[in-house]
Amino acid sequence: MDKKEFEVIIIGGSYAGISTAMSLGRSLRDTLIIDAGKPCNRQTPHSHNFLTQDGSTPEEISKIAKSQLSKYDRVKFYKGLAVSGKRIKKGFEITTSKGDKFSAKKLVFATGIKDIMPNINGFSECWGISVVHCPYCHGYEIRNKKTAIIANGERAFHLASLVNNLTKDITIITSGIKNFDEKQLEKLRRNHIKIVEKEIATIEHKNGQLENVVFKDGSKENYECAYASVPFEQNSRIPEILGCKFNEHGHIEVNPMQKTTEEGIFACGDNSSLMRSVAIAVSSGNISGAIINNELTQEGF
Structure with missing residues (x-):
């Protein structure tokens, strides 16, 4: 990918990340999604309690979402793992496992969580x-x-x-x-x-x-x-590296607008909510996208 500078970088390309990107793409924001392609529900045979997609497989929902998002040409996908991040003068710089570096004014963590399996065979x-x-x-x-x-x-x-x-x-x-x-x-x-x-x-x-x-x-x-009920850990260490606070449950601390405790950084989906569902992930992503667009608008107006 030749383009290295964006307005927004979203780390995580599952439901929350795609939902954020759609809000931003519809507002003509230069947006990059960095996604490793390993959603936590990939083993689940069917997804439920999500209007219009009740009973679909997680992969089917994801394919439809990505297909619909693809028409917004200001949104770009990068397949890979984000491994580190830092603040820079104009916002944030993210480095991937391949050594590629991307920068943006705003940063979104839609990275999900990793369930820790107990030591029980099967x-x-x-x-x-x-x-x-x-x-x-x-x-x-x-x-x-x-x-x-x-x-x-x-x-x-x-x-x-x-x-x-x-x-x-x-x-x-x-x-x-x-x-x-x-x-x-x-x-x-x-x-x-x-x-x-x-x-x-x-x-x-x-x-x-x-x-x-x-x-x-x-x-x-x-x-x-x-x-x-199993314990979990955050999929990404970058929020911690950048100083984001976590609540007593181990989730990234966010306010109702999906803002973290660090200026310019947002989080949405399972990494910042006790309520793990496709519908709630999509909702939180929609909120984060709208608030980010508003911030960018006010900063540049």
């Missing part, structure tokens, strides 16, 4: 298929099934309360001593939600479809699906 193969994180994204498709919740404490209790509306056969697997107060335990008992404190050794599955949970004591139990 877990990662089922993740996003039959072991899922969100009842809003996946719950309808696995309704009325024998369901495990692999979590403990407040997170497990919260998931159980939501999933209880979708199935009446729920077991919480705490993988250790349960961590619920008496009020929570009473609600779980009243709703006939079982608790198993044994640790999981293996998840038996066929092509990502959960069949059995095998415990470390050698016993096993059949489940058709599971919800799990």
Whole structure:
């Protein structure tokens, strides 16, 4: 790519990044998307709860989005990994793993997050298929099934309360001593939600479809699906390098306009929100694009 200077650089070309770019492209802003091509939901067979695309695969939605974005010729794509960034006099400079350098007045992180898989055989193969994180994204498709919740404490209790509306056969697997107060335990008992404190050794599955949970004591139990709460890390270290603050959950701290704590830097999508969904990622990207265009307009008017 010959062009090196842009008005805006967006790191991450999934839903939030493309949504940001569309707002900017429609406002005739010179925009570069740097994308490594590894969205976190690439293993998920279908995406749900997004108007007009309910049930489409993540790849199908992405292809349509990129195709529609391609008509805005002020938006350029660069396939590669952004590895470092720094402030410069006119804004920011981003360097890729190939050694290419690009600069822009504004910077957007739409980099997503990376889920950290537990040390359980078969877990990662089922993740996003039959072991899922969100009842809003996946719950309808696995309704009325024998369901495990692999979590403990407040997170497990919260998931159980939501999933209880979708199935009446729920077991919480705490993988250790349960961590619920008496009020929570009473609600779980009243709703006939079982608790198993044994640790999981293996998840038996066929092509990502959960069949059995095998415990470390050698016993096993059949489940058709599971919800799990797993830790995560940011996909990119550049926000930290540039001084962006993070909240107590580990997300990039942003205000309602998707501005980070660093002037000129925005973040949108999963990297800055507890609510992980395609619809919310698209919404946050749309906001960030509009606010960036307004800032550029006011600075140059």
